[in-house]
Amino acid sequence: xxxxxxxxxxxxxxxxxxxxxxxxxxxxxxxxxxxxxxxxxxxxxxxxxxxxxxxxxxxxxxxxxxxxxxxxxxxxxxxxxxxxxxxxxxxxxxxxxxxxxxxxxxxxxxxxxxxxxxxxxxxxxxxxxxxxxxxxxxxxxxxxxxxxxxxxxxxxxxxxxxxxxxxxxxxxxxxxxxxxxxxxxxxxxxxxxxxxxxxxxxxxxxxxxxxxxxxxxxxxxxxxxxxxxxxxxxxxxxxxxxxxxxxxxxxxxxxxxxxxxxxxxxxxxxxxxxxxxxxxxxxxxxxxxxxxxxxxxxxxxxxx
Numbered sequence: 407x408x409x410x411x412x413x414x415x416x417x418x419x420x421x422x423x424x425x426x427x428x429x430x431x432x433x434x435x436x437x438x439x440x441x442x443x444x445x446x447x448x449x450x451x452x453x454x455x456x457x458x459x460x461x462x463x464x465x466x467x468x469x470x471x472x473x474x475x476x477x478x479x480x481x482x483x484x485x486x487x488x489x490x491x492x493x494x495x496x497x498x499x500x501x502x503x504x505x506x507x508x509x510x511x512x513x514x515x516x517x518x519x520x521x522x523x524x525x526x527x528x529x530x531x532x533x534x535x536x537x538x539x540x541x542x543x544x545x546x547x548x549x550x551x552x553x554x555x556x557x558x559x560x561x562x563x564x565x566x567x568x569x570x571x572x573x574x575x576x577x578x579x580x581x582x583x584x585x586x587x588x589x590x591x592x593x594x595x596x597x598x599x600x601x602x603x604x605x606x607x608x609x610x611x612x613x614x615x616x617x618x619x620x621x622x623x624x625x626x627x628x629x630x631x632x633x634x635x636x637x638x639x640x641x642x643x644x645x646x647x648x649x650x651x652x653x654x655x656x657x658x659x660x661x662x663x664x665x666x667x668x669x670x671x672x673x674x675x676x677x678x679x680x681x682x683x684x685x686x687x688x689x690x691x692x693x694x695x696x697x698x699x700x701x702x703x704x705x706x707x708x709x710x
Contacts, residue, residue, distance in 0.1 A: 409464060417459050421706075422703055422706050423706065424456075430576065435462070440549065441556045441557075443558045445522060446524070448530065448531060460576065465520045465522055466519060468491045491504055508544065512548060515549045525539065525608070533564075535612065540601065542600070543597040544597065546584045546600065547588055554585065555584040556582065556583060557587065561608050561612045562574065562576045570705075579611060633705035634705045644662065648661050648662045648665055
């Protein structure tokens with residue numbers, strides 16, 4: 407129940423944060439496990455958050471291990487069902503911890519769950535596919551699930567990695583029986599064949615969202631401008647801080663989303679608590695909260 411409530415809150419936050427999330431082949435996101443989802447990785451943790459919000463079933467993610475260094479980060483990431491996995495660049499001393507990641511992924515798949523892995527093994531703010539790592543192939547090869555494992559390729563693209571009110575496109579391919587991707591007796595050949603088969607499938611699905619200049623009424627424009635300016639102090643403060651903290655990294659979008667997800671409700675609570683102390687009217691408070699939400703949604707859907 408807690409997970410379902412949390413997912414509803416994530417979906418509501420994404421509805422405000424993004425202008426539009428276009429889902430291609432939505433029915434394929436309803437696949438039951440065991441499913442290993444393989445996806446490209448252009449926008450850090452926001453990729454996992456958006457993809458996970460579309461699935462009806464609980465989904466687990468493999469995420470870069472260095473993000474789990476701090477306790478507060480670990481708490482939030484574990485709430486999102488993320489499993490740490492380490493790269494050589496993050497230190498040889500951490501590589502032994504990957505045994506846990508592979509074992510946990512196998513356990514989830516064997517129990518009929520869904521695991522998402524970003525097959526490039528690295529995140530870049532780019533829609534050009536990087537060479538695939540073999541982690542996904544290794545997990546699929548050794549899963550030994552009682553129900554036949556399916557591989558679900560998913561591609562995600564953004565019209566911007568930095569703008570509030572972004573358009574996102576997500577496409578799912580037809581799921582592939584895992585056993586058809588391992589035709590050889592030798593493990594090394596199977597791992598290579600797995601990546602060779604999936605690369606063109608993902609590459610073909612990476613298409614930038616089509617930006618539509620839909621007619622906007624004067625009422626929508628007024629609401630959008632109203633929403634923009636009543637939220638400007640909070641947004642400017644948070645986005646400026648996040649931009650400085652994440653400068654030179656790929657984390658801006660995901661950290662900004664997480665920061666807004668935490669601080670926006672607190673901002674509304676404090677603001678309307680003070681308003682209640684001044685007015686003493688619950689009706690005014692409800693009306694103001696409604697205006698804030700309507701304004702925030704209108705601002706995210708509006709494009710200058």
